[in-house]
Amino acid sequence: MANAVVILLKSTCWQIARFTTRGIEASPSAELDWSQPQDEANRIYEGLNAGATGAHRVLIALDSPLCLSAAFPLPSQRQSRNHQAVSYLLEPHLPWSAEEVVVDFESSKAEAFAVAVFHDPIQLLIRKLEELGVLVESISPLARLALDWDLEHLAIREARFFVLQSNEDSVELWMIDRRRPVLWRHVPQPPASVIQELQVVALNECIPLPLILRGIGAELSSEIRELPDFVVVDNSDDASASVLDSAVRRAVAILSGAERAKIEFRRGTLVHPQRNRFIGRSLGLLQASVICLLVAIGVRVFQLGEEFNHQRIEAGDQQAEVFRSLFPGTPIPVGVKTRIEGEYAKLRGMRGDIVELPHNTSSIRLVERLLRSLPKDMRFRVLEIRIEQDRLYVVGQVREHADADRIADELRKVNLVVEAPSTHRLPQKGVEFRISAQLPARVAGVKS
Missing domain, CATH: 3.30.420.380 (Nucleotidyltransferase; domain 5)
Structure with a gap:
């Protein structure tokens, strides 16, 4: 920096x-x-x-x-x-x-x-x-700042040691334990005072401890090296x-x-x-920006609310129109959606899960196809024609069993799905038949 x-x-x-x-x-x-x-x-x-x-x-x-x-x-x-x-x-x-x-x-x-x-x-x-x-x-x-720098650049493995720093007309004595200071002494520069302070702190130590010298003059350094309670560690890094x-x-x-x-x-x-006095102007601009942002957010939220309200009214009108088409002449209730869902639930309860509209088959079409398919060169008697929903039931009499099969074939030719006829011989003479037929669209499940 x-x-x-x-x-x-x-x-x-x-x-x-x-x-x-x-x-x-x-x-x-x-x-x-x-x-x-x-x-x-x-x-x-x-x-x-x-x-x-x-x-x-x-x-x-x-x-x-x-x-x-x-x-x-x-x-x-x-x-x-x-x-x-x-x-x-x-x-x-x-x-x-x-x-x-x-x-x-x-x-x-x-x-x-x-x-x-x-x-x-x-x-x-x-x-x-x-x-x-x-x-x-x-x-x-000041001394703690210098110690922090020195500890970062000292190459020493011992966990407990001393550091002696030169500070103009005095020295700073530090005891370090696991890279943390545990003792700090500010000692006047005369060599006698420094030696005395070192001897005092050494009284509490059982064994000689490493001592690192930082900026110490040659005269004082030589005296310290003669002390038996310390082992001076030479450190060449800007000593x-x-x-x-x-x-x-x-x-x-x-x-x-x-x-x-x-x-x-x-x-x-x-x-x-x-x-925050030094950044007061910046904080003021920040506050103004935040206020503007909140106002913009408020305006946008209001606009979205108006849009949603307009869409709600349109959806309500559409629901009312659907209700009129489904239930003409019935007063429109307050909850149109709830009423339509209720009617749908009723219808589903009656018809199950079928979602298709009922398939209406014209009875006239079925009768017309039946009449058109009856053979003209064969004698027969039609006793009953019945139509239930989209299915045609025919009961009649013919001479032989094969004649009933012929009528069924003729019905198939006019695009009707015909089941095999049921026949039985009458007590006197002739055969009674029953034929069931329907349009092919219903069988295929295709909506007509």
């Missing part, structure tokens, strides 16, 4: 560092008067404009003397997600009350490493910077990098959104009450 800006706040001075295409560029330190937040904000803003133009998105890095840390056990797993509970657990280790500090922490299953900062002077300074248009993205301890250099490199990833600060003080009282 080009032009990533870090504002370093110390107890007595401030400094601006940028990560550019040319590398890390740091401004000279300037005196800081915490009692004049407006004046200091103006000077910092001028320093930002001296290096770049446009809106400023920055990370504020707090020097170690402004922060206090402690590691302590968690009573239960629930506290590992509750900042307020951790603040009260950290309170016995602080010179301030839990309400006067902003706290963030890193936790394992049973232990938390918490860092606190007194919020009053920092809060006033940040408010003034924001009024000038500076967008503060993150607030984090001379300072705390500021490593912190700025980590800030690049945080400001770009790729990473999140492990200890983040941009919470609680250090968050502006109007978080």
